[in-house]
Amino acid sequence: xxxxxxxxxxxxxxxxxxxxxxxxxxxxxxxxNKVFVITNxxxxxxxxxxxxxxxxxxxxxxxxxGGLPPGFSDNIRYTINAVRQGLKIIKKEKIDIIHSxxxxxxxxxxxxxxxTGRPHITTVHDVFSLCGKNYWKEWGKQSEVSSTNVRLAPxxxxxxxxxxxxxxxxxxxxxxxxxxxxxxxxxxxxxxNSIESTQVNNAASxxxxxxxxxxxxxxxxxxxxIKAVDIVxxxxxxxxxxxxxxxxxxxxxxxxxxxLSLEKNIEFRGYVxxxxxxxxxxxxxxxIFPSLCEGFGLVILEAYEQKKPVxxxxxxxxxxxxxxxxxxxxxxxxxENAWAQALLDIIKDPADAAKIGQNGYxxxxxxxxxxxxxxxxxxxxxEVLQ
Numbered sequence: 330x331x332x333x334x335x336x337x338x339x340x341x342x343x344x345x346x347x348x349x350x351x352x353x354x355x356x357x358x359x360x361x362n363k364v365f366v367i368t369n370x371x372x373x374x375x376x377x378x379x380x381x382x383x384x385x386x387x388x389x390x391x392x393x394x395g396g397l398p399p400g401f402s403d404n405i406r407y408t409i410n411a412v413r414q415g416l417k418i419i420k421k422e423k424i425d426i427i428h429s430x431x432x433x434x435x436x437x438x439x440x441x442x443x444x445t446g447r448p449h450i451t452t453v454h455d456v457f458s459l460c461g462k463n464y465w466k467e468w469g470k471q472s473e474v475s476s477t478n479v480r481l482a483p484x485x486x487x488x489x490x491x492x493x494x495x496x497x498x499x500x501x502x503x504x505x506x507x508x509x510x511x512x513x514x515x516x517x518x519x520x521x522n523s524i525e526s527t528q529v530n531n532a533a534s535x536x537x538x539x540x541x542x543x544x545x546x547x548x549x550x551x552x553x554x555i556k557a558v559d560i561v562x563x564x565x566x567x568x569x570x571x572x573x574x575x576x577x578x579x580x581x582x583x584x585x586x587x588x589l590s591l592e593k594n595i596e597f598r599g600y601v602x603x604x605x606x607x608x609x610x611x612x613x614x615x616x617i618f619p620s621l622c623e624g625f626g627l628v629i630l631e632a633y634e635q636k637k638p639v640x641x642x643x644x645x646x647x648x649x650x651x652x653x654x655x656x657x658x659x660x661x662x663x664x665e666n667a668w669a670q671a672l673l674d675i676i677k678d679p680a681d682a683a684k685i686g687q688n689g690y691x692x693x694x695x696x697x698x699x700x701x702x703x704x705x706x707x708x709x710x711x712e713v714l715q
Contacts, residue, residue, distance in 0.1 A: 330362045330710065333415060333424045333441075335434035337391070337399055337407055339368040339376065339384065344544070345627035346454045349500070349522055350430055351377060356703040358382045365418050367411045367437075369399070385414050397577055401477045404433035411437035412444075419445050426450065426710055428498075432485060439492035448713045451489070452498045453624075456507035458486050460548060460622035467547050471577035487511070495713045498706075500625040501646035518709045523702040524630045524693075527603065532611035532635075536679050538569045539672065540613040542606060542628045543620070545576035550619040550642065552585065556665035559589050561672050568672065570595045570617065571609055611635040614675050614682060621662055623647055630697055633689035638682050640671050656689040 334354055338347040354364045358381035370386040371393050387410035389403055399407070411434065418424060419441065427449045429438030435451040442449035457464055469479035490513050497517045499505050505517050539558075543549055554570060561568045572582070572595065579597065586595045601609070610616060616632035616639045626647050632639045633656070641647035642662035653659040658671040675682045 330357075330426070331422050331424050332357055332362060332364050332710070333418060333427045333447075334364060334366045334429075335368075335411055335415070335427065335438050336366065336430035337369050337404075337433055338371060338393075339366050340371060340374055345522070345625065346430060346452070348524075348627065350452070352523065352525065352699070353428070353703075353706055354382055355379065356699065356706070360703075360707075363422070365422060365424070367414050367418075367434075369403070369407055385418070387411055387414055397473060398478065399433070400475055401481060407433045408437045408440070412440050415441045416444065419447055425714060428452070428710075429494075431455075431489065435489050435492060435494070439494060442493050442495075448495045449493060450496045450498055450709065450713060451492070451494045452500075453489070453504060453508060454500055455504060455622065455624040456486065456511055457622070458483050459507045459510060464548070464622075471547060472580050473577050496709060498709060502649065503645040504624045518705070520702055520705040520709070521697055522625050522627050522630065523697050523699045524627065524634060525699065526634065527607045527631070528634055529607050529611035532608060534614060534679075535569070535612055536614050536676055536682075537565060537567045538571060538613045539615055539617050539675075540571045540573065540609050541617045542573045542610065542631070543618070544574050545572070545579040545582060547578050547581075548620060548622045549578070550621045550662055551578075551582055553619050553662060553665050553668055554617045555582065555585055555589065555591065555595060557668035557672055558594050559591060560665060560669035561676075562591070562594050565673070565676055568594055568676070571613065572597050573599075573601055573606055573609060575599045607631065607635065610637060613637065614679070615640055615657070615672075615686075617668075618642075618647065619660075619662055619668065620644070620647065626650060630693055633686075633693035633697075636683070636686035636690045638675060638685040639689065640668065652688075652692075654685075656685060656692050 336350045340347045357364050358379045364382045366384045369391045427438045429435045429451045438449045500522050505519050558570050618641045629639050639651050639657035641651045643659045648659045651657040660667045
């Protein structure tokens with residue numbers, strides 16, 4: 330099978346959706362399929378090499394800016410250049426199927442499908458317009474956010490549902506439900522995410538250290554975690570929260586930490602290597618992930634891989650992936666006292682925390698294996714081609 334993948338970022342380190350596309354490409358290639366990827370080059374990024382993967386870079390070269398998406402002009406340039414290159418590749422390489430990531434790649438995939446008749450699958454990870462009635466207003470309040478993007482993004486999100494595609498691939502039942510509310514008509518395939526094994530051995534766990542991994546954007550709701558640490562330090566002065574990631578909400582969070590005099594308890598590490606991320610999770614007592622809106626939450630699986638409990642908001646799909654009291658704790662996203670108590674429970678009973686972490690590891694093996702994800706991708710492709 331010859332597959333054309335469209336994704337502005339094609340990276341194992343720059344976001345969950347981009348990681349999943351790189352994983353799909355690798356699995357297809359190792360199964361002796363030929364994969365062509367049209368993407369923007371990210372300055373300073375290293376790209377995977379495989380004899381069955383051809384990566385075609387189109388302008389512009391992007392600077393990775395944490396949680397900020399590409400600008401409007403970047404999206405337009407990607408779409409135009411991806412269509413130009415895609416037409417050549419589809420004709421020359423006899424492409425069987427087009428699979429696009431969300432937004433600009435989906436638009437390019439739709440145009441290519443219309444011009445060539447090739448079947449098109451688009452992946453939708455989140456429906457941001459349904460993440461609360463004030464989502465776009467709150468997004469626009471963050472530093473360095475384009476006002477043009479804020480005005481146009483809701484329009485383009487609705488447009489994505491009306492494009493030409495044969496199937497929608499999404500990563501959770503929660504996003505499927507949002508897509509149906511948003512007016513999606515074509516068949517939707519829910520295929521849960523997976524990760525490659527990155528288990529860290531012989532890492533000494535610090536029972537007072539907790540970790541957050543992800544973009545620093547307003548809906549990740551890190552304020553509740555910071556308030557919880559402020560409560561916990563009154564009885565556990567050495568409690569520590571390591572925040573890995575960057576984004577337009579970082580300055581606001583740093584100001585909050587300063588205002589609460591938590592500089593000794595909360596560390597902003599910014600972007601780190603995949604190896605450092607895995608080791609930091611392995612050295613921590615648990616992962617904290619208080620997000621208010623997610624398509625999946627890939628970092629939950631990364632914590633399971635390191636046999637760590639996960640604390641999440643009582644919001645789907647996180648509350649589906651984490652079982653309260655079994656693989657972690659599912660908490661009121663606005664109750665810092667509940668989060669503080671969960672941190673204290675883990676600190677005071679490390680044996681129970683270890684048991685919960687082990688349960689998470691078993692859940693990862695049972696429900697979120699790579700073979701299962703890949704087979705469902707192949708089944709989706711074959712269904713479309715038939």
